[in-house]
Amino acid sequence: MSIFRHISTKPWLLDERPANVIHPGLASRTSTTKSGLRLFLGVITALFALLSVAYIENTTLAYWTPLLEPQLLWLNTAVLVLSSLTIQRARNLAAKDLPVQARRLLITSAVLAVAFLFGQMFAWLELLQLGYFASVNASYAFYYLMTALHGLHIFGGITVLVFALDRAYREDNVDTIKRTVQLCATYWHYLLLIWVVLFAMMLMDNGSILDKI
Template identity: 35%
Template sequence: MPAEALEDRAKETPTHSGGGRPESRCGAPGGDPGPGGTGILGDPALFGVCAFLGTVTMLFVGMTSAYMVRRASADWRPLAPPAILWLNTGALLASSAALEVARRRFRGWDLPAARTWVAVTGLLGALFVAGQYGAWRALAAQGIFLASNPHSSFFYVLTGLHGLHLLGGLAWFAAVASRLRRMTLTPGEDGLRLFAVYWHFLAGLWVYLLLVLFVL
């Protein structure tokens, strides 16, 4: 949710500096003892997204520590990962890669190709969500439910939590894609940057969860 709001703000900024609010006039970044004018400190929206990802990371760190504690108990029975998870992982990683290709095309003023790759990004993302649901169904078909055993509880909770973040990401994606269609993003300036940070983070987070749940 905050991520979308950040994006809104990022959208607002140009209007504001062009309009009545003189905020871009003062405290010009780059003044020596003033705020950092370069890198992430010169980019509040990017900084905000990264800080948000920091807090999301802590959520999963908390969950991981709960998982580690719980795994040490006697009634732990490891779950075999549904095979579809590996396909899902591929889809999500490919989605991230497609997004990078889209950004490159975009920066190179190749708008039609950029649009295609953006569509591929979204499609693969949606495929991942559907695939995760498929994994739930596969487990349920084996009679393994949320409360069946501690490993399955964590599997459902962690994939659900990751899925919610991903659905938020898809909503954000929809906003970005529609703006791209309406040409309110300037080519060469790469308006996909903030979304890309969030999207790649979710892909990395998923690989991490997969490792924690089934490999480590």
Template identity: 40%
Template sequence: MSAILIFMAGIAGIIAWWMTRQRLTSKPWLETSPAGDAPDMRGSSATTAKVGLGIFLAVVGALFTLLISAYLTRLSGTDWWSIPIPRLLWVNTAALAASSVALQWAKTEARLNHSEMLNTALAVAFALGVLFLVGQVLAWRQLVAAGYVLADNPSNSFFYMITGLHGLHILGGLLVLGRTTFRARNNNARARVRLSVDLCAIYWHFMLVVWLILFALFAGWANSFVDLCRQLVT
């Protein structure tokens, strides 16, 4: 339980830090300059979109937190046999991390109005995201071929359920990223494109952090952390 509280506190800290960067802690009544001199305050739609995404990510984080809590609780059962981690997951993790880096690159190019480099960065991020999903499916097929089917063991069920749910979130992100890539190639509204790229980057970075936590959980590294937390509590 303490491990879950620490995880939730970490997620809350990340969200709080991110929200402070969206001018939510600013005091507009103290602004003394004319409204036309404050371009950052005119982008209310951008702020609304980012706050909406922050709320959505908070819900997603809570969902995965509950799943991790259930996983750690079920871990101590006598009928639990840990599922082996395919080596392909290392490649998938590298692909998702590289995709996140590419989106950060796209975010920089969008702010500099470098259209060609922006299109390249978005295409790379999208391709690596697809590679991650394909790799996840291949990892599933490897496990099934080795006899680790869904209903054979609680560990198998949790693995397929959690990785599948994460994959669905990545798939949803790819749909939005694909639309953003198309918009960047065909839309002259640079401000709207920059906002879309920013939102995609924030979402992708968050899903990368979630996957790294899940990967550590499935690899067994989290067990030592949980034991340490239990020792600190007792």
């Protein structure tokens, strides 16, 4: 692997190759933002992984009662999947140099994501009206916590997308749009994946999840 090749070089020996052969030193905006996003997804992964560990540990405790999932969550999941599909389509269109259509689909994705957030809030309301507050049981506490944190990340994604779209309109540059769509699509798919994992954990919470797997 290249990392091992890197760290096994001997920098104290003189290297008479031209400097740009040794390391070109060229980083494009595209590659820095892409790596930045990947690293950020790493941070998010750490966050939700730790939360999941805490969740799984709690399901084994005596006081745990399974969560009564609002059926609305299935619909919300479908909306989020749809949002991911439209953004993927937008990515493909942008790759084919069709920025106008791509932009339109991006807006659709953002609207669907907003719909997902509203759906999540309705699910909250449903449980709250039935008296299932966060304090009722750890399963509900985790449900509110996990959906809130996931929702905040979705909200952040939408905010960035709106700003990026605004800039894409003003600059009207095909490359800007291509880059925006690519980054947003990656983020969208990843948050969908996180949601699916969280939802699956919530569905499997009768007793220890570990037993079920």
